[in-house]
Amino acid sequence: MGRRQAGIEWMSNAAFAYRLRWKRRRLLYRALRKRRQLAPVADRTDRIAPDAILGAMTVRNEMLRLPFFLDHHRRLGVGHFLVVDNGSDDGTRAYLAAQPDVSLWSTTQSYKLSRFGMDWLTWLMIRHAHGHWCLTLDADEIFIYPHHDTRPLPALTEWLEARGRRSFGALMLDMYPKGRVQDHPYKPGDDPFRHLCWFDGGNYTIRKKPDLHNLWIQGGPRARCFFADRPRRAPTMGKVPLVKWNRRFVYVSSTHSLLPRRLNRVYDESGGEALSGVLLHTKFLDVVVEKSAEEKQRREHFANSALYETYYDSLIGNPDLWCAHSTRYLGWRQLEAMGLMSRGGWV
Amino acid sequence: MSVGIIMLVHTAFDRAEQVARHWSAAGCPLVIHADKSVPPKTYKAFVNALSDLPDVRFSARHRCEWGTWGLVAATQSAAQLMLDEFEDVRHVYLASGSCLPLRPVQELIDYLAERPQTDFIESATTADVPWTIGGLDHERFTLRFPFSWRKHRYLFDRAVAFQRAIGYRRRIPNGLVPHMGSQWWCLTRQTLSAILSDPDRKVYDDYFKQVWIPDESYFQTLARQYSLQIESRSLTLSKFDYQGKPHIFYDDHLQLLRRSDCFVARKIWPFANRLYDAFLTDSAGAMKRTEPNPGKIDRIFAKAVERRTRGRPGLYMQSRFPVEGRENGLTCAQYSVFEGFSDLFENFEAWLARVTGTRVHGHLFAPERAEFSDGQTVMNGALSDSAALRDYNPRAFLTSLIWNTRGERQCFQMGPRDEIKDIEWDIAKDSNAQISVITGAWAVPLFKSNRNFADLRQEAARLQQIESQHLNVLRSPWAKARIRIWTMAEFIEAPMEPLQTIIDEIGQQNMRGLAEVPRMADLSGFGQFLQNLKNQGMHPYLMGDFPVAHGPHDTPQNKPKPYLVQ
Known part of the structure; x- marks a missing residue:
């Protein structure tokens, strides 16, 4: 009996794995079709060194955040950025086109219909990221990991690779100011964490997704302030931003999960701690109020935008996310000690 | 040279x-x-x-x-x-x-x-x-390894298994050690x-x-x-x-x-x-x-x-998410759960906080909200008191609370009125939990309340059923917590002894016995109240054999006097 059951389970697992394989192929094909939506603005991909670590992102009107973003990730050791500009009109395009380590494509097609930019990036990564470690981010995500101040990204990727790891997980940490978000003006190039120096230290919930085996992490100030009445809808905070890319890989929803699903196993299930990082989320700069008003109109950011109207309304209302038990950001060692990331065995 | x-x-x-x-x-x-x-x-x-x-x-x-x-x-x-x-x-x-x-x-x-x-x-x-x-110590000298461990792990393993199965052993030349x-x-x-x-x-x-x-x-x-x-x-x-x-x-x-x-x-x-x-x-x-x-x-x-x-026990994060049984401790530190105490004693929480110097919460799993100590709406780590957020993942709520307050012992109240269904097993199986239960004490607030007796009877039946199921959990062989259960009748007979034991186990200060005792609710007429429930066809049994003797107008004569335990 037990044997028969095991057999059935094996069969259904195999069948499911096969379905996922076709899902992956479908997503790849989708990216292939969407390639025509991209017009090259500055193609410098011939400058990509064979062992370069790549950055990939889709942006729209991010002139405010880009200088710090590029500076930070360059310093970490990203060698080249693959960027899709989705119809910016604030100078983002010209700024990026002028950067020597950025290859830029542009499109005015729908962000939502491109699976939130993922179809475009998938195509670019098929073309240019095969065999490279690739860091896929949004412009409001600042990637950090244990020892990032003394050990650049190549040190991290070498360590991972020597241990047979191809992907690296991170928690997205919403950073917010003390007081209303609009009270803290920000200029391009400034350190965003001078004001956005508070975060929620320990209110995260985790479930393992049975299908893709990724961890579904929720929590943080947005769950606390905007989704306390419907926690299921709270934003997903777990990501797998750093992957040694293969042209057959594909992100499924944003960078929360990937196919093949073994790439989602960035965690240890036997009690140990694997090495992991954090994405410091700079969403709550003063511009969030203005941008939310625009996004609410465009309806490009959620598959089911109607459900998020009140969320946008709260953001438009210039909220104060700070509470008496918010934690002030001091650096990666603090996050590591609090258990928001782990150095695993990386001494 | x-x-x-x-x-x-x-x-x-x-x-x-x-x-x-x-x-x-x-x-x-x-x-x-x-x-x-x-x-x-x-x-x-x-x-x-x-x-x-x-x-x-x-x-x-x-x-x-x-x-x-x-x-x-x-x-x-x-x-x-x-x-x-x-x-x-x-x-x-x-x-x-x-x-x-x-x-x-x-x-x-x-x-x-x-x-x-x-x-x-x-x-x-x-x-x-x-x-x-790879589990190969002496065998690396007595087997053969025709396949690369790095490149052909499967063949490597199969070759080892095969040699083990047929009992193959190489001779080590010239008696080398x-x-x-x-x-x-x-x-x-x-x-x-x-x-x-x-x-x-x-x-x-x-x-x-x-x-x-x-x-x-x-x-x-x-x-x-x-x-x-x-x-x-x-x-x-x-x-x-x-x-x-x-x-x-x-x-x-x-x-x-x-x-x-x-x-x-x-x-x-x-x-x-x-x-x-x-x-x-x-x-x-x-x-x-x-x-x-x-x-x-x-x-x-x-x-x-x-x-x-092994990781840090009690921590759940993006790179540590142990499957059940491999947590190596569900939570990161010891904590105490009190069931029935705040029903029986009027100032139990304040008293406990004073005597033990620990953080004492109200009913963390109350249906309305998580009753954090001192009426706070958020706790360490920005943990919210929202019942919806808590009930979305009660285990994460509990483990986060204990993790966020490392270094300060947490105590909280629990009872059959709370949303305990999704958390009772976790707590019972957690060896860090110290659970003390006075069964049937939930009847005291009912007794004190000013509600219609028909409603009281219905509520009493509901609570008794929940608590009785809860006791089954606590008494199951899988329960790893340190659990003590008294019936209410047992407890009020000599309340100081169990209290002293619990406090000693929490082990924070107070080596010389309790200088101060919590104030017990006035129970005169409680026996009659239970009798009334019985008369209505409900059978309240979790309180134990409670003295039914005195009528509703008796003076509280056998109410235990506060005394010192030396």
Whole structure:
């Protein structure tokens, strides 16, 4: 009996794995079709060194955040950025086109219909990221990991690779100011964490997704302030931003999960701690109020935008996310000690 | 007399060159072996770059794949060349391209000159070493390994399983006793030449070619045959993680490496500029005669293994999410759960906080909200009191609360009115929980309330059913918490004794007994209340045999007086 059951389970697992394989192929094909939506603005991909670590992102009107973003990730050791500009009109395009380590494509097609930019990036990564470690981010995500101040990204990727790891997980940490978000003006190039120096230290919930085996992490100030009445809808905070890319890989929803699903196993299930990082989320700069008003109109950011109207309304209302038990950001060692990331065995 | 350096190189040639120059500048002759898989162009450039150094030779090249004979063959030919070419050499030091001398080379030369007969080679029998990976210790000497562990893991495993199944065993030649140890050694000319010119060398070589990871056992075993004096330790500081992969040293390890007082360390990250600058330039530093002491930094690496394999109990995060049963502790610290106490005592929470100095919450799982201590709406870690957020994942709520308040013991109230269904098993199975239950005490608030008796009766039946199921959980064989259960009747008979026991177990201050007792609710008429429930057809039994004697208008005469427990 037990044997028969095991057999059935094996069969259904195999069948499911096969379905996922076709899902992956479908997503790849989708990216292939969407390639025509991209017009090259500055193609410098011939400058990509064979062992370069790549950055990939889709942006729209991010002139405010880009200088710090590029500076930070360059310093970490990203060698080249693959960027899709989705119809910016604030100078983002010209700024990026002028950067020597950025290859830029542009499109005015729908962000939502491109699976939130993922179809475009998938195509670019098929073309240019095969065999490279690739860091896929949004412009409001600042990637950090244990020892990032003394050990650049190549040190991290070498360590991972020597241990047979191809992907690296991170928690997205919403950073917010003390007081209303609009009270803290920000200029391009400034350190965003001078004001956005508070975060929620320990209110995260985790479930393992049975299908893709990724961890579904929720929590943080947005769950606390905007989704306390419907926690299921709270934003997903777990990501797998750093992957040694293969042209057959594909992100499924944003960078929360990937196919093949073994790439989602960035965690240890036997009690140990694997090495992991954090994405410091700079969403709550003063511009969030203005941008939310625009996004609410465009309806490009959620598959089911109607459900998020009140969320946008709260953001438009210039909220104060700070509470008496918010934690002030001091650096990666603090996050590591609090258990928001782990150095695993990386001494 | 001098020290000859054998350097095995396969990558980061600029660093290898830099280190070679450092050795050479101190008067050490070098023999360099470059992996055969290095492209000819790179190799040629490397040879050219070092052509200005006088005592540098390049030995015949072998392909060095991890865990294979190639590494030993490379070492053999390099060692032979060293012994043939440099007559002066008394000690031969085996190093790699990613090794970095931490102390002035002269200190190493002096150190070895004082110990002319000593071989420094880590060499232990298989029974004595804990570091083997893959479960193969003695078997690596008695089985054959035709497949690469790195490239063909499946075939490797199958081959091992097959040999085990048929009981295959190789004979170890000439009664050798296999020894293992770090592949980075420093041997005397005497010992090394004896190994290389042994008449039986072909027998040994043929044998070790089929041993798994021979570079950790060939010289380690054979040195035992000839050495006059073995110091079983490596002069090279190298650390391995739990998978047997070497730790890498980066710029931020500068102080750590200095503290070790070791002569050489590996592996150094090729881009660790600060390390190379620091250790390859300031060789004029004061001559120390201290012994190498890698033990000083061992603790750090031991802790890293612990962190990687066992993790921090009670922590759930993006890279630690243990399956059920592997948590190694559901929560990170001890906490206390009180059921019925705040019903029976009027000022229980304030009293408990005062007496124990712990953080005392109300009903954390109350239907309306999580009743944090002092009426707070958020707790440490910005944990919200929202019931919806809490009930979305009650286990995460509890583990987060305990994790966020590390260092401060948490106590909270629980009862059948709360949302306990999804959390009771977790708490019962958690060995960090101390659960104290007064069964039936939920009836006291009902008794005190001013509600219609029909409603009371219905509510009493509901609560009793919930609590009775809850007690089944607490009494199940899977429950790992420290659980104490009293019926209400039992408890009010002598309340101080159980209270004292619980408080003692929490063990914070208060060694001299309780100076102050909580105030018990006025229970006159409670017996009649229960009797009324019975008369209505409900059977309240969880309170125990409660005195029904006195009527509704009796004075509270047998109410226990507050007293001191000495």
